[in-house]
Amino acid sequence: MTGLVLTPRGEFEARVDLSCVLPSAEGDLEKLKIGYGAARAELGELFELSGAPDGRLTIEGGGAQLDRVGAGLSSGEIVVKGDVGAQLGLRQTGGVIVVKGSAGDYAASELSGGKIAVAGDVGARLGAAGDGAKRGMSGGVVVVGGSAGARAGERLRGGVVLIEGDAAEGAGTSMIAGTLAVMGKLGRNAGRGMKRGTLFVSAPEGLAAGFGDAGEHDLVMLRVLARRSHELAHLFAGRTRARRFAGDLTIGGKGEALVLANKVSASG
Amino acid sequence: MILNGVEIRDSFAEAFPMVGTRLIITADTPKWAMIAAKTMTGFATSVIGCGCEAGVEREIPAEETPDGRPGVSTLIFAMDYNSLKAVVPNRIGQCVLTSPTSACYAGMEGGKPVSIGKALRYFGDGWQIAKNVDGKRIWRIPVMEGEFVCDHESGTVTGVGGGNILILGTSRREALEAAEVAAEAMAKTPGCILPFPGGIVRSGSKVGSKYKGMFASSNNAYCPTLRAQGPTALPPEVASVMEIVIDGVSEKAVSDCTRAGIEALVKLGRDKGVVAIDAGNYGGNLGPFHFKLREIMA
Structure with missing residues (x-):
């Protein structure tokens, strides 16, 4: 079963707001009014609908104009076989969103539960605070297979963000808590203004100037993450040591950046 | 039995x-x-x-x-x-x-x-x-x-505390050696602990005392040196008694542990100085769990 399937009828001429199209949607979905540019359109005008809602929503062939896919999702699964636009999973509280392409800015913004997996890249401010909000993502998990734009994890309050590729300027800016892991290269000024929370990085280059080197340590916590964290376990397999940078010390922050050591069996 | x-x-x-x-x-x-x-x-x-x-x-x-x-x-x-x-x-x-x-x-x-x-x-x-x-x-x-x-x-x-067996031996050495064997076997039972030193308690108690404020006192009926001074639970050939107390996460865990101990003691047999296996209770009116030795071994 694939649940409800949306197939675009053609190229979109304006941005499409899919915030009210969820796996739990009921009623006459063909007539469902959605934002289309400055106007509104019926879902059936823009997409061919097939299947039936059963907790799963599939979007065949996405597009960078598809904004707010999965916004407010609390349960069920959304699979997008293509790209999405801005605010993917905005304020999501549960359920799973899988994007097989790339996502735009503000993906996972203010996420508080559930999981988002993006196979490609994401735009700026992944998991960050949205317009007018003080705090970013506070729970849940985001895994990005590609790279992230500027300020990924800005004002992150909780949850786990894993970026398999690079992170542009300002990753983890003003982080409040939570975990942001960047396996590729860091852009400049990572962790600037960080209050608490953990950055896992592969090298210290790019960390903001306010980080102080606390030396390399054998951390039991890494062993726990290797066994308990479904998303991060693979980062720590065979790794028990990390170099700890504390910061951002310029604001009295108690956050940390842990630079993972090479996979070795050394201890002590 | x-x-x-x-x-x-x-x-x-x-x-x-x-x-x-x-x-x-x-x-x-x-x-x-x-x-x-x-x-x-x-x-x-x-x-x-x-x-x-x-x-x-x-x-x-x-x-x-x-x-x-x-x-x-x-x-x-x-x-x-x-x-x-x-x-x-x-x-x-x-x-x-x-x-x-x-x-x-x-x-x-x-x-x-x-x-x-x-x-x-x-x-x-x-x-x-x-x-x-x-x-x-x-x-x-x-x-x-x-x-x-x-x-x-x-x-x-919510588990069960206070399961126990009493090992009646022909000498202090034999009673202790038997208790050690039993404790080792019982300690292997999942969900159980034997809280006393080495799993063994040599000073099992009865409820109350002649002294005010004492909630428990020496179990004189099982003290071999007091045999001549009152009711005794010990036959003449018993010179020492060791107790093993069991706490477990469930009634079954304590029952399994009790059986493991008795089986180990029976395997040693009378030849190794184990005369009898008994258990401590308060007449059955205080605790809701009763581990009947013969039923456990039936």
Whole structure:
């Protein structure tokens, strides 16, 4: 079963707001009014609908104009076989969103539960605070297979963000808590203004100037993450040591950046 | 009932509900995991004087522990939840947090929770770090040696405390040797601890005393040197009695443990100085759990 399937009828001429199209949607979905540019359109005008809602929503062939896919999702699964636009999973509280392409800015913004997996890249401010909000993502998990734009994890309050590729300027800016892991290269000024929370990085280059080197340590916590964290376990397999940078010390922050050591069996 | 020359008396152990939790203690080496576990479960033989009963349940291989290091599973029981809630963080704080390289994890889920890191985090004086890993909160508390890692809290279970067997032997040496064999066999039962020294108590008690304020006193009916001075439970050939007390996470665990002990003693037989196996009770009116020796061995 694939649940409800949306197939675009053609190229979109304006941005499409899919915030009210969820796996739990009921009623006459063909007539469902959605934002289309400055106007509104019926879902059936823009997409061919097939299947039936059963907790799963599939979007065949996405597009960078598809904004707010999965916004407010609390349960069920959304699979997008293509790209999405801005605010993917905005304020999501549960359920799973899988994007097989790339996502735009503000993906996972203010996420508080559930999981988002993006196979490609994401735009700026992944998991960050949205317009007018003080705090970013506070729970849940985001895994990005590609790279992230500027300020990924800005004002992150909780949850786990894993970026398999690079992170542009300002990753983890003003982080409040939570975990942001960047396996590729860091852009400049990572962790600037960080209050608490953990950055896992592969090298210290790019960390903001306010980080102080606390030396390399054998951390039991890494062993726990290797066994308990479904998303991060693979980062720590065979790794028990990390170099700890504390910061951002310029604001009295108690956050940390842990630079993972090479996979070795050394201890002590 | 006589098995291999050993009399299984028509008696029963009378046991009580207790609230318990399991804690997994790990360390860099099995030696230090065991030192932390033994220290944390020390002075916890009886709720009468210790406030709780605790012991080592089993060693855990590194591949089965939450951090992949050698571990020890421990059980702590108290008479009620509030008592348990008080003793658990105290014991971890004084005996595990302090023990080199140790970490402490919840060994069970469900029931009303008892604090681990929830209480101990304050030792970090603001430098402590919480992580939410797959829905479970875990704490890193900086210490001089490195970091103490522990779960936020552990679950609890209503178990059974006070299961027991009495080993009637022909001499002090033979009674002790038999008790050691029985304790070793019983300690292998999952979900059970034997809270007394080496699993064995040589001073089993009866309820009450001639002295005011004493809740328990020497069980004179089983004291061999008092045989001539009152009612005795000991036949002439018995010169020493050892008791093994069992606390378990369930009635079945205590029953299985009791059977393991009796089977080990029967295997030794009368030739090794085991005259009879008895059990301590209070007439059956105080504790809701009755472990009838003959039914267990039937």
